[in-house]
Amino acid sequence: MPFLSRVHRKTAAHDALFSQSSILAGVPRIALWQNNGKKPHEKGHTMAQNYWGDELPSRVDLPPAADPARPGYGRIDFDKLPNTRDLGGMVGAGGRRVKHGLLLRSGTLGFGSPADIDRLRNEYDLRLVVDFRNLIELSELPDPMDLIPAARYLHAEIFSDSQVGVTQEHEKTAFEYKLEAMAQGDSVEFMTLLYPHMLIDETGINGYRSFVRAVLDVEEGAALWHCYVGRDRCGMGSVLIETMLGVSRDDILADYLATNLYAPIDLTLDSPASICYFEAMERALEPYGGFMGYLTDTLGVTEDEIAAFRDRCLGA
Numbered sequence: 380m381p382f383l384s385r386v387h388r389k390t391a392a393h394d395a396l397f398s399q400s401s402i403l404a405g406v407p408r409i410a411l412w413q414n415n416g417k418k419p420h421e422k423g424h425t426m427a428q429n430y431w432g433d434e435l436p437s438r439v440d441l442p443p444a445a446d447p448a449r450p451g452y453g454r455i456d457f458d459k460l461p462n463t464r465d466l467g468g469m470v471g472a473g474g475r476r477v478k479h480g481l482l483l484r485s486g487t488l489g490f491g492s493p494a495d496i497d498r499l500r501n502e503y504d505l506r507l508v509v510d511f512r513n514l515i516e517l518s519e520l521p522d523p524m525d526l527i528p529a530a531r532y533l534h535a536e537i538f539s540d541s542q543v544g545v546t547q548e549h550e551k552t553a554f555e556y557k558l559e560a561m562a563q564g565d566s567v568e569f570m571t572l573l574y575p576h577m578l579i580d581e582t583g584i585n586g587y588r589s590f591v592r593a594v595l596d597v598e599e600g601a602a603l604w605h606c607y608v609g610r611d612r613c614g615m616g617s618v619l620i621e622t623m624l625g626v627s628r629d630d631i632l633a634d635y636l637a638t639n640l641y642a643p644i645d646l647t648l649d650s651p652a653s654i655c656y657f658e659a660m661e662r663a664l665e666p667y668g669g670f671m672g673y674l675t676d677t678l679g680v681t682e683d684e685i686a687a688f689r690d691r692c693l694g695a
Contacts, residue, residue, distance in 0.1 A: 440636050440639065441636060441640070442636040446468060449468030452637035452641075453466060454640075457491065457495040458491070458492040459495060460488065460492075461487075461608050461609065461642065462486050462608055463483065463484070463485040463609070464484050464485075465480065466624075466634075467482070469630055471689065471692075472624065472625025473625070475695060476694055481600075481601050481602065482602055482692060483499075483601055484603070484609055484613050485604070486606075486607060487516075487522065488522040496523055496526045496527065499527060500530075503600070503601040503603075504529070505530045505600060505601050505602075506600030506601060506602065507531050507533065507593055507602040507603065508524065508531070508532050508533070508603050508604075509590045509594070509602070509603070509605070509616070510533065510534050510605060511535055511604065511606040513536050517534065529600070531593070533590070533593045535586040535593075536582060537606070538576070538582060539582045572659070574659050575660055575662075575663030577611065577612060577615050578660065578663070588677075588678045591678050594620060594688075595680070595688055598691075604617070608642050610642050615660065617634060617635070618660075619678075621634065623689075632657055
């Protein structure tokens with residue numbers, strides 16, 4: 380059986396890649412966009428919270444109640460742009476809260492309606508867009524950067540096409556063999572072993588280094604980062620930013636798990652953000668000195684840069 384069936388080669392390039400059923404050929408999937416074969420940006424998605432209300436399945440890890448200073452975990456109610464949240468309101472170093480409207484996490488901007496893009500441009504004064512997707516994803520659904528002329532666009536790939544096998548027709552890469560061997564029908568084990576590759580493989584290190592550097596360089600307006608629906612690659616990017624701001628582990632984990640409320644229902648059910656995946660990442664980074672050590676020693680962020688970033692992004 381091929382590692383990736385032809386029907387999955389395109390869909391596996393986005394965040395659904397990090398779901399066992401979108402990688403192993405022949406495993407049925409719940410329809411990601413619940414439509415009749417249209418591409419996701421041609422028809423609206425269904426958020427997990429809208430689908431289940433307050434009663435998501437017990438196997439889905441959920442965050443504790445949101446801080447009143449950041450209702451809905453910072454969710455911005457856009458028309459079509461999925462899983463978009465503002466880090467504003469999170470408690471950072473010294474008890475100072477992150478300022479609103481400066482740091483945004485999201486799904487692909489190509490999903491957004493014209494009104495969504497107008498809000499990003501005018502209401503948030505968007506100045507930086509960091510795209511964690513690979514080249515195939517970019518070609519299928521590019522960000523509409525021509526509508527946000529003041530924003531810099533940075534492509535910071537985390538998993539390359541060749542790594543995940545989406546361009547391989549006949550041969551598996553060593554990475555593919557490893558993932559196939561790890562899966563063996565256990566999606567939790569698969570995800571637990573896959574997650575650390577985002578930060579410790581060369582492509583991921585280079586991508587997150589470029590991302591962090593770009594966010595640090597923003598002097599005015601908002602920065603936004605995204606992958607496909609704002610879950611895995613975007614989620615780990617958010618962990619790095621929140622770590623630099625001095626946000627507590629509990630609050631970082633809660634923000635990560637909040638994706639299970641706002642991502643499309645298929646991803647929430649099939650392979651939700653999970654505490655065990657987050658803990659796997661923590662274990663993988665222990666030799667690096669944890670998330671902060673990874674930022675300073677591997678990505679090259681200095682203490683002075685962290686201090687300046689906190690001064691800009693933290694309020695009272």
